[in-house]
Amino acid sequence: MPRNLPTGLFQLLPAGRYRASPEELRRYGSDETEDLNFPPDIAVLPETADEVSRVLAFCNEHRIPVTPRGAGTGLSGGALPVQGGVCLSLEKMNRIVEIDRENLFAVVEPGVITQTLQDAVEAVGLFYPPDPASKSACMIGGNIAHNAGGPRALKYGVTKDYVYGLEAVLPTGEVIRTGGKLLKNVAGYNLTQFLVGSEGTLAVVTQATLKLLPLPTVHRTLLAPFDSVAAAARTVAKIFQRGVTPCALEFMERAAVAAAEERKGRKFPGGDSPALLLIELDGMHEAPLDADAESVCAVCLEEGASDLLVAETREKRESVWDLRRSIGEAVKKISPYREIDCVVPRARLPELMDAIRETTARHALSAISYGHAGDGNIHVNILKRDADPARWKTALPAATRELFERVIALGGTITGEHGVGYLHRESLALAIGEANVEILRRLKRQFDPNGILNPGKIWVKALP
Amino acid sequence: MPRNLPTGLFQLLPAGRYRASPEELRRYGSDETEDLNFPPDIAVLPETADEVSRVLAFCNEHRIPVTPRGAGTGLSGGALPVQGGVCLSLEKMNRIVEIDRENLFAVVEPGVITQTLQDAVEAVGLFYPPDPASKSACMIGGNIAHNAGGPRALKYGVTKDYVYGLEAVLPTGEVIRTGGKLLKNVAGYNLTQFLVGSEGTLAVVTQATLKLLPLPTVHRTLLAPFDSVAAAARTVAKIFQRGVTPCALEFMERAAVAAAEERKGRKFPGGDSPALLLIELDGMHEAPLDADAESVCAVCLEEGASDLLVAETREKRESVWDLRRSIGEAVKKISPYREIDCVVPRARLPELMDAIRETTARHALSAISYGHAGDGNIHVNILKRDADPARWKTALPAATRELFERVIALGGTITGEHGVGYLHRESLALAIGEANVEILRRLKRQFDPNGILNPGKIWVKALP
Numbered sequence: 001m002p003r004n005l006p007t008g009l010f011q012l013l014p015a016g017r018y019r020a021s022p023e024e025l026r027r028y029g030s031d032e033t034e035d036l037n038f039p040p041d042i043a044v045l046p047e048t049a050d051e052v053s054r055v056l057a058f059c060n061e062h063r064i065p066v067t068p069r070g071a072g073t074g075l076s077g078g079a080l081p082v083q084g085g086v087c088l089s090l091e092k093m094n095r096i097v098e099i100d101r102e103n104l105f106a107v108v109e110p111g112v113i114t115q116t117l118q119d120a121v122e123a124v125g126l127f128y129p130p131d132p133a134s135k136s137a138c139m140i141g142g143n144i145a146h147n148a149g150g151p152r153a154l155k156y157g158v159t160k161d162y163v164y165g166l167e168a169v170l171p172t173g174e175v176i177r178t179g180g181k182l183l184k185n186v187a188g189y190n191l192t193q194f195l196v197g198s199e200g201t202l203a204v205v206t207q208a209t210l211k212l213l214p215l216p217t218v219h220r221t222l223l224a225p226f227d228s229v230a231a232a233a234r235t236v237a238k239i240f241q242r243g244v245t246p247c248a249l250e251f252m253e254r255a256a257v258a259a260a261e262e263r264k265g266r267k268f269p270g271g272d273s274p275a276l277l278l279i280e281l282d283g284m285h286e287a288p289l290d291a292d293a294e295s296v297c298a299v300c301l302e303e304g305a306s307d308l309l310v311a312e313t314r315e316k317r318e319s320v321w322d323l324r325r326s327i328g329e330a331v332k333k334i335s336p337y338r339e340i341d342c343v344v345p346r347a348r349l350p351e352l353m354d355a356i357r358e359t360t361a362r363h364a365l366s367a368i369s370y371g372h373a374g375d376g377n378i379h380v381n382i383l384k385r386d387a388d389p390a391r392w393k394t395a396l397p398a399a400t401r402e403l404f405e406r407v408i409a410l411g412g413t414i415t416g417e418h419g420v421g422y423l424h425r426e427s428l429a430l431a432i433g434e435a436n437v438e439i440l441r442r443l444k445r446q447f448d449p450n451g452i453l454n455p456g457k458i459w460v461k462a463l464p
Numbered sequence: 465m466p467r468n469l470p471t472g473l474f475q476l477l478p479a480g481r482y483r484a485s486p487e488e489l490r491r492y493g494s495d496e497t498e499d500l501n502f503p504p505d506i507a508v509l510p511e512t513a514d515e516v517s518r519v520l521a522f523c524n525e526h527r528i529p530v531t532p533r534g535a536g537t538g539l540s541g542g543a544l545p546v547q548g549g550v551c552l553s554l555e556k557m558n559r560i561v562e563i564d565r566e567n568l569f570a571v572v573e574p575g576v577i578t579q580t581l582q583d584a585v586e587a588v589g590l591f592y593p594p595d596p597a598s599k600s601a602c603m604i605g606g607n608i609a610h611n612a613g614g615p616r617a618l619k620y621g622v623t624k625d626y627v628y629g630l631e632a633v634l635p636t637g638e639v640i641r642t643g644g645k646l647l648k649n650v651a652g653y654n655l656t657q658f659l660v661g662s663e664g665t666l667a668v669v670t671q672a673t674l675k676l677l678p679l680p681t682v683h684r685t686l687l688a689p690f691d692s693v694a695a696a697a698r699t700v701a702k703i704f705q706r707g708v709t710p711c712a713l714e715f716m717e718r719a720a721v722a723a724a725e726e727r728k729g730r731k732f733p734g735g736d737s738p739a740l741l742l743i744e745l746d747g748m749h750e751a752p753l754d755a756d757a758e759s760v761c762a763v764c765l766e767e768g769a770s771d772l773l774v775a776e777t778r779e780k781r782e783s784v785w786d787l788r789r790s791i792g793e794a795v796k797k798i799s800p801y802r803e804i805d806c807v808v809p810r811a812r813l814p815e816l817m818d819a820i821r822e823t824t825a826r827h828a829l830s831a832i833s834y835g836h837a838g839d840g841n842i843h844v845n846i847l848k849r850d851a852d853p854a855r856w857k858t859a860l861p862a863a864t865r866e867l868f869e870r871v872i873a874l875g876g877t878i879t880g881e882h883g884v885g886y887l888h889r890e891s892l893a894l895a896i897g898e899a900n901v902e903i904l905r906r907l908k909r910q911f912d913p914n915g916i917l918n919p920g921k922i923w924v925k926a927l928p
Binding site: 445 | 567840
């Protein structure tokens with residue numbers, strides 16, 4: 001039995017639902033955020049909302065920190081048990097409770113893998129759009145906690161736009177239910193939307209009601225290589241101004257493409273150019289999609305694309321997306337890094353790209369950028385490479401701070417879809433102001449008076 | 465000078481910004497909710513966020529109730545100064561600050577009339593979808609307070625889906641800013657979404673950043689008469705199951721159509737049938753819209769539509785919508801009434817229509833129903849007509865309660881788009897449960913510790 005934990009904790013659930021070996025605690029101590037590791041004292045694997053409630057009520061009474069965990073694919077350290085205590089892993093709550101084809105809603109538990117849900121609904125002609133790059137591993141619960149996006153957010157919105165109801169357990173053990181299969185609902189403040197994106201600090205989601213759409217049946221996937229990052233960035237807003245809304249509009253600079261090519265052992269079409277836009281259109285009918293694709297091609301060529309490549313088969317399309325999705329991991333293999341998930345108004349993208357280049361140059365750091373250009377959401381990976389450790393230690397926070405300041409000056413913010421988590425808690429006040437931080441802290445206390453739920457996240461100062 | 469108000473209140477703004485005549489106070493004491501009237505002691509008309517802040521800080525210090533007001537078109541009594549005090553009318557804050565065609569956002573003050581914003585953005589080829597029936601009079605601030613919907617919510621979502629940033633003044637006078645022109649933003653809890661739909665009880669919105677879309681250029685408007693309410697209701701979910709998402713799908717029963725016809729002095733095509741569906745499709749291309757329209761027609765005929773009428777010109781289309789939008793007022797002219805804004809999962813619509821019929825029959829009351837069938841959101845107007853006043857007084861609350869209970873048993877809730885306001889505060893616990901009510905009250909206190917902002921709404925018990 002781990003030290004420091006009351007024996008009563010081990011009588012709450014069946015014996016097989018605890019994990020305590022050093023290897024397991026090490027695994028539950030990491031997510032995909034850099035090389036950080038904060039092992040919990042114990043990992044607990046509930047199977048029902050009632051079990052979650054029992055664990056939380058006990059930990060609340062005994063002031064034991066509880067860190068909820070989905071698949072551990074987060075990039076801001078949201079699932080790291082930075083104060084030890086209990087890792088509450090939702091991995092066993094992985095049932096798709098219902099796919100309601102009459103009302104177009106799915107009801108799922110938090111441990112359902114995003115891709116599993118998408119496959120299940122697509123098999124009956126329906127569509128759950130949010131598609132974080134980690135969708136083959138990440139879980140709906142984590143997607144809700146961080147309000148996950150992905151390429152398709154551009155046309156279809158982010159996770160919050162699909163969450164219409166929740167069952168959740170408060171840190172006190174109280175089980176609440178919000179919303180339902182209702183497209184309109186103004187009975188009381190919108191608790192559903194307040195919980196989405198709260199990074200597991202207010203409540204533990206145990207069931208979600210998610211809106212589904214009819215499945216688009218037709219796609220056009222284009223690759224547009226550009227001779228400069230600036231030209232590619234400038235093109236993005238112009239596409240929308242032509243009245244076309246692609247379902248994805250991704251930007252990759254050459255170094256990002258190269259990392260993915262090396263990892264996958266195959267070439268990205270057009271990937272030798274300094275910058276690449278990957279543009280996808282979807283819909284239900286061929287002809288209008290072709291018309292939109294022509295508009296997109298025309299804009300790209302007007303703005304200086306050196307070529308236009310079409311992924312004509314489903315296999316080619318999937319191959320391109322597989323390469324795109326592999327960039328994140330590929331870049332992170334190069335060296336120690338810090339990933340910045342900045343977002344600006346779409347038309348400020350050229351200025352954001354300038355800010356990234358100038359900031360990293362001033363601090364003699366190298367960065368690789370790629371991401372959801374259509375949303376103005378770029379993932380900037382600042383790489384240590386062969387930098388002297390002492391210089392890395394001072395230059396990285398200075399460059400991060402400077403980049404954040406420039407992003408905010410552009411009307412942007414510090415995180416578009418990864419969350420504040422552990423990594424960026426010191427920058428939250430920069431993004432939203434001290435006054436807003438204080439309001440959010442007051443609201444947090446109403447949910448979690450003892451500050452046991454996911455402590456050490458979002459805030460710099462301890463709670464309560 | 466009105467009684468009971470400290471003289472300092474009248475030194476906060478220029479003299480011309482106060483209204484105190486009996487006629488004016490009577491006007492500021494009403495909205496569109498039944499015949500209710502609660503005159504404030506004074507109406508104050510600020511022109512800037514700073515002025516709003518001064519008024520709120522003063523009233524907070526002196527514990528004076530403040531009721532924010534937009535155009536006074538609300539249907540749940542949200543703008544009624546039920547405890548007297550100050551009516552804070554935002555009517556003079558009516559500037560469209562910016563239409564950002566590069567990023568597809570509008571920045572507006574709360575007193576902008578919804579139709580005015582729509583006309584302004586449509587003039588530059590853009591689109592702001594939310595379209596409450598009162599759009600020619602209602603204001604964006606009120607739309608945000610109540611998370612207004614309207615027919616197009618079906619395809620395009622409700623007001624919350626377009627609010628990406630707010631400037632708002634807390635009851636303490638503190639001005640906060642949330643969000644921005646950012647399609648993705650997870651820096652801290654989602655205060656923006658928490659304020660939308662909070663019915664002016666948490667903060668006074670002084671500026672909003674609203675997402676715009678490209679303007680759809682093609683429409684198909686169909687009217688499908690049915691021989692029974694049940695057949696029309698059954699058809700609704702079937703249309704979506706065919707993979708078609710209309711931009712509007714409205715239901716009207718014969719009595720609703722008749723009321724509008726009488727008011728407007730012209731006939732609704734197909735309006736003599738017991739039930740009518742008004743279905744509109746929109747998009748950017750003719751051919752796919754024709755294909756979708758054919759699918760809709762096929763479903764309607766399969767489900768028993770007696771005919772299918774097409775509004776072929778823009779004039780005919782607008783004439784049909786004008787009739788549809790006039791139903792609300794027309795029905796309310798018939799006699800004293802209570803409007804119930806219930807909403808159920810779309811496929812439960814036939815059961816909702818049964819519940820309405822059975823409940824009103826059991827209590828010997830008559831009702832006229834119409835509304836946003838595609839959303840499962842039906843406006844039920846229970847009419848007094850020639851009922852004995854004593855019987856009306858007991859039968860109305862009993863029927864309302866019974867209908868709410870049946871709606872909730874169907875997985876629905878008590879208000880889809882009108883809000884809880886003053887009218888339905890006693891039913892909120894029925895809808896969301898006592899535990900959730902208590903959570904919302906705790907959150908309210910964090911914004912409004914002295915309970916001065918829009919008191920007497922949402923809650924039964926007084927605050928703080």
